[in-house]
Amino acid sequence: MEIRNDKGVVKWLLIGICTVFLLVTLVLPLVYVIYTALRDGLGAYFAAVKDQYAVKAILLTIKVVIISVVVNSIFGIFAAWLITRFQFRGKKIISTLIDLPLTISPVIAGLIFVLTFGRQSAIYPFLEKWGIQIIFAVPGVVLATIFVTFPFISREIIPVLTVEGTDEEEAAALMGANGFQIFTQITFPHIKWAFLYGVVLCSARAMGEFGAVSVLSGHLCGRTNTMPLYIELLYQAFDFTGAFALSSILVIMAIIILVLRNIFEYRGKKEMES
Amino acid sequence: MKKRGRFLTLLMVTTLAAGSLMACGSGSKETGNTQTGSKSGDSIEITNVSYDPTRELYAAYNELFAKHWQEENGQEVSVVQSHGGSGKQALEVANGLQADVVTLALEGDVDAVKNAGLIEDGYVDEFPLDSSPYTSSIVFLVRKDNPKNINDWDDLLRDDVGVITPNPKTSGGARWNYLAAWYYFEKQGQSEDEIKESIKTLYEHVLVLDSGARGATTSFVENGQGDVLLAWENEAFLSLDEHPGEYEIVVPSASILCQPTVAVVDEVVDKRGTREVATEYLNYLYSEEAQRLEAEWYYRPSNEELLKEYQYEGEGNTITELPENHKWIITDIDLTNIDHFGGWTKATEKHFADGGIFDSIYEKK
Numbered sequence: 001m002e003i004r005n006d007k008g009v010v011k012w013l014l015i016g017i018c019t020v021f022l023l024v025t026l027v028l029p030l031v032y033v034i035y036t037a038l039r040d041g042l043g044a045y046f047a048a049v050k051d052q053y054a055v056k057a058i059l060l061t062i063k064v065v066i067i068s069v070v071v072n073s074i075f076g077i078f079a080a081w082l083i084t085r086f087q088f089r090g091k092k093i094i095s096t097l098i099d100l101p102l103t104i105s106p107v108i109a110g111l112i113f114v115l116t117f118g119r120q121s122a123i124y125p126f127l128e129k130w131g132i133q134i135i136f137a138v139p140g141v142v143l144a145t146i147f148v149t150f151p152f153i154s155r156e157i158i159p160v161l162t163v164e165g166t167d168e169e170e171a172a173a174l175m176g177a178n179g180f181q182i183f184t185q186i187t188f189p190h191i192k193w194a195f196l197y198g199v200v201l202c203s204a205r206a207m208g209e210f211g212a213v214s215v216l217s218g219h220l221c222g223r224t225n226t227m228p229l230y231i232e233l234l235y236q237a238f239d240f241t242g243a244f245a246l247s248s249i250l251v252i253m254a255i256i257i258l259v260l261r262n263i264f265e266y267r268g269k270k271e272m273e274s
Numbered sequence: 275m276k277k278r279g280r281f282l283t284l285l286m287v288t289t290l291a292a293g294s295l296m297a298c299g300s301g302s303k304e305t306g307n308t309q310t311g312s313k314s315g316d317s318i319e320i321t322n323v324s325y326d327p328t329r330e331l332y333a334a335y336n337e338l339f340a341k342h343w344q345e346e347n348g349q350e351v352s353v354v355q356s357h358g359g360s361g362k363q364a365l366e367v368a369n370g371l372q373a374d375v376v377t378l379a380l381e382g383d384v385d386a387v388k389n390a391g392l393i394e395d396g397y398v399d400e401f402p403l404d405s406s407p408y409t410s411s412i413v414f415l416v417r418k419d420n421p422k423n424i425n426d427w428d429d430l431l432r433d434d435v436g437v438i439t440p441n442p443k444t445s446g447g448a449r450w451n452y453l454a455a456w457y458y459f460e461k462q463g464q465s466e467d468e469i470k471e472s473i474k475t476l477y478e479h480v481l482v483l484d485s486g487a488r489g490a491t492t493s494f495v496e497n498g499q500g501d502v503l504l505a506w507e508n509e510a511f512l513s514l515d516e517h518p519g520e521y522e523i524v525v526p527s528a529s530i531l532c533q534p535t536v537a538v539v540d541e542v543v544d545k546r547g548t549r550e551v552a553t554e555y556l557n558y559l560y561s562e563e564a565q566r567l568e569a570e571w572y573y574r575p576s577n578e579e580l581l582k583e584y585q586y587e588g589e590g591n592t593i594t595e596l597p598e599n600h601k602w603i604i605t606d607i608d609l610t611n612i613d614h615f616g617g618w619t620k621a622t623e624k625h626f627a628d629g630g631i632f633d634s635i636y637e638k639k
Contacts, residue, residue, distance in 0.1 A: 119370035119390070136371040218371040219356045220321060233357075236488045237329060238496075238516050 033251060037244035048245040056222045057230035058249065060138070064226060065206045068145045072202050076153030077195070081187070083154075084161040085169075098151050109147050110215025113140065136218030141226060144212035149202045156198035157191045164190050193268025200261045207253060317350040320548050320555060323373035325360035325383075325446050325534070326488040327509045331571040332377070338567060339558055343551065351551060359486030360446030367392065373539050374552040379446020379487075381405075381535040382618035382626075392541045406533035407559035408573035411609060412447075412454040414524040415494065415503040415510040420592070422501045426526045427458040430502065431472060436481045438500040440490040442625075442632050446534075447487035449626060451504040454530040456625075457610045461528050474635035495521070506532070511572035514596055523593040531609040574603055581605075 038045055048054060083095055101109065115121060117134040127134060134140050164187075172182050188195075210228040217224040225233065227250055234243035324332055336353040343351045356363065356371070360379035367373045368390035376393075378384050381404070387393050398405050416424050422435055430437055440448040455476055459469040481500045484490040487509055494503035495513050502524075503510070510523045536556045543549040558564055565575040569584045586597065586604045596602065615621040625631045 114369050117370075119368060119392075124370065133370075133372065135369070136366065218323075218366055219358055221355045223354055233329075235496075236492055 030251060033244050033247050036240055037248045040241045044241050045245045048239075048242040049249065051242065053222045053225070053230065054242070054246055057225050057227045057246070060141070060225070061207060061227040064138075064142055064145050065203050067142050068149050068206045069199055069202050071146050072150050072153050073195070073199060075150060076157060076198060077191075079154040080157035080161055080191075081183075084158060085166065098154055100151075101148050102151050106144075106148050106209065106211030106213075107215055110144055110212040113143060113147075113212075113216055135216050136220070136224065138224060140216035140218075141213050141224055144216045145206045145209050148209050148212050149205045152202040152205060153195065153198035156194045156201070160191050160194040161187070193264055193271060196264045197261065197268065200257055200264060204254060204257045204261075207250065207257075316348065317352070318548065318551055319352050319354065320374035320552055321354040321356065321372060322375050322377060322555070323356045323363050323367055323371060324377040325363060325379040326357055326486040327447070327491075327506050327512070328377065328534075329355065329357045329488075330512070331508075331568065331573065334567055334571065335559070335564060338563060339555055342558055342561075342563075343554065346554075349551075353555070357488070359440065359444040359489075361386070361444045362485065367539065372542050372546075374543050374546065374548050375536065375538055375555055377534065377536045377556075379532070379534050380449060380618060381533070381612070382449070382622045383446055384535045384537050385618060385622075387537070387539065392539050393537050394540050397537045398535070400538070401536060401556055402560055403576050404533060405535050405537060405556075407536060407556070407576055408534065408565070408568040409576065410532040410534065410573055411507045411607070412450050412504060412526075412529045412532065413507050413510050414526060415505050415513055416501065416522050416524055418520055418522060420522055420524065424502050424524060425591070427455050427476075427528070428462075428472075430455075430479060431475045433479075435479055435502060436500040437476065437479045437502055437504065438482055438484075438490050438494045439480055439504040440487050441483045441485055444485040445487055445490075447506050447509075447532075448490075448504075449621075450506075450530055450532045452625065452632065453612070453615060453621065454526075454528070454610075455504075457530060457614065458526065458528040461608070470631060470635060473631075477636055507574070508572040511596065511602060514593070518595060525591040525593070525604050525607055527591075528608045528610070531611045533612065569603075570600065572602060 037048075079094075079098055083091060114135055116123070117127065117140070118124065132139075134143065168186050169182050172186050177185070208228060209226075210232075213226055214229060217226070217229060219225060219229060219233070221233070227246060231243050231246050231250070234240075234246065322332060322336075332353070332355055336355070339353070340351050343349060356373070358366075360383045363371075364376070364378055364383040364386040367376055367387050376384060376387060381398065384393065384397065384405075388395070388397065401407070414424060416422070422429075422432075424430070424435060429435060439451045442448040442452050452473070455473055456469055459472045464472065482490070482493045484493055487506055490503060491505065491509050491513060493499045495517065503513075505513075510521075513521055514523060536559065538549065538552045538556065543552045559568075560576065562577065562580070565577040565580050569575045569580055575581055575584070581603060584601050584603045586593075587599075587601055588597065591604075593602070593604075612618055612621060615624075623630065
């Protein structure tokens with residue numbers, strides 16, 4: 001906003017490149033998704049969305065997102081707290097391990113779980129004895145999603161906690177506050193926007209995860225097919241209305257999340273300034 | 275400001291708590307599901323893990339079977355379907371995917387499940403005709419009016435022809451494609467080294483090597499890649515059905531009789547107590563109603579009379595539109611079968627295993 005240089009050729013060139021790039025890679029495909037979804041009329045669109053397998057895929061996706069967000073919230077807050085407030089050996093290692101899912105290909109993540117919990121693994125007899133089915137079932141899908149999304153929340157919180165420092169917390173401790181009081185009254189209010197921002201990113205990623213889930217789901221129709229998997233299935237069954245109708249639902253969910261993201265970001269900044 | 279901060283904290287704590295409750299709730303429900311999974315009073319559920327192109331066939335067959343089972347046993351049966359490249363599906367079952375029955379593209383893939391210890395020896399004789407209730411063949415799907423004039427396997431070696439076929443490492447259909455090509459060149463009187471050279475040239479012309487047959491069809495039909503798709507007969511006819519007037523089927527002079535193999539997965543049915551319904555599920559595939567259904571979905575029925583009933587009446591080796599009377603089976607074609615290659619164990623070892631012929635020709639690209 002502050003930088004105004006209307007004469008700059010460079011500026012217009014960059015704007016041009018950006019617009020063309022966004023048009024080709026984002027806007028056009030999205031328009032095409034909506035167009036194809038509605039090509040056969042609204043009736044066909046709603047029929048496709050209300051199909052029993054589509055509904056099951058949508059519900060499963062929502063369930064997986066909620067579970068991953070809850071698990072990652074708890075883990076993320078603890079991890080961030082640990083890393084910024086304590087000094088110990090191996091801290092670097094833990095910090096690096098948290099980031100691992102960002103660099104590992106999701107497909108490999110899926111295969112790791114197959115090797116760990118699959119029929120050939122050493123712990124499979126125990127799982128079977130207790131009747132626990134992890135991979136090729138819903139728990140596997142959840143596990144895969146948690147794995148690929150787990151850095152998102154802690155990564156958002158850690159910088160805020162680092163910047164805040166420990167002064168206020170130390171003061172509170174000196175005044176006799178216990179750990180829980182310190183967390184709820186001092187620490188959490190500081191990180192809450194960063195936390196919500198992390199939750200949003202985590203949900204967005206969880207919704208769309210394909211690779212790891214694809215390896216672990218077994219593609220059981222109506223059982224372990226999340227929305228991205230079911231969309232692929234419909235596409236390969238030549239059912240374009242169905243595939244793109246379901247895609248449009250995913251797009252709508254993504255847009256809601258994007259709006260939330262902007263709100264949280266804005267509120268967070270405002271609070272920082274005040 | 276401070277008050278609102280507290281309120282928000284409270285809100286968040288409640289959401290978190292509600293969320294974890296939900297998670298626990300659904301978690302326990304899930305274990306419940308997998309526990310019962312199969313048998314409960316008047317409804318029963320089985321899982322059919324199959325290969326790529328059979329999804330439509332089994333969606334239709336499951337309804338037919340549900341009706342049959344209801345009439346015979348007064349019990350509701352629902353069948354969960356899973357589809358993908360045949361080799362990949364076999365591997366997933368071996369890794370613990372709970373399949374009551376497998377209906378895979380070839381015996382070699384069912385063997386892989388057997389070798390993992392899930393299916394007992396001798397499963398091939400458990401059902402009639404080597405446990406293959408329906409068969410298929412490999413044909414070419416080309417674009418309308420056959421612009422590249424592709425008529426037989428040797429046309430695929432021309433430099434201007436782009437070929438689409440899936441990867442023989444993961445797809446059953448792709449293995450049949452490979453063996454059909456091999457048989458043709460062998461019939462031309464080529465020595466083994468010459469055949470290898472021909473096959474190598476053929477795979478040099480492959481533009482997209484998908485992991486499953488349906489992916490390959492999508493590449494050719496929807497994404498417009500290549501000039502010819504080496505396809506299961508049923509995939510080719512289905513494409514003709516979905517896109518009338520856009521494609522033609524070319525039947526090569528030599529091909530292979532593909533025998534998809536079905537089997538009950540012993541370990542799983544014993545655990546779940548579903549052996550009876552799983553066995554009947556596969557047995558009923560041989561009934562006349564089911565055989566007719568298979569023919570309608572462009573699989574060759576094993577029932578000889580039905581095979582004759584659906585025999586193609588037109589001339590020539592090119593089918594430009596679906597015969598209205600649904601008589602589509604071309605019998606005027608030299609079909610070899612897997613016995614020619616010494617059975618699947620031998621064929622897999624020689625051609626498709628790590629370090630086999632396919633590896634050597636595809637790597638040296």
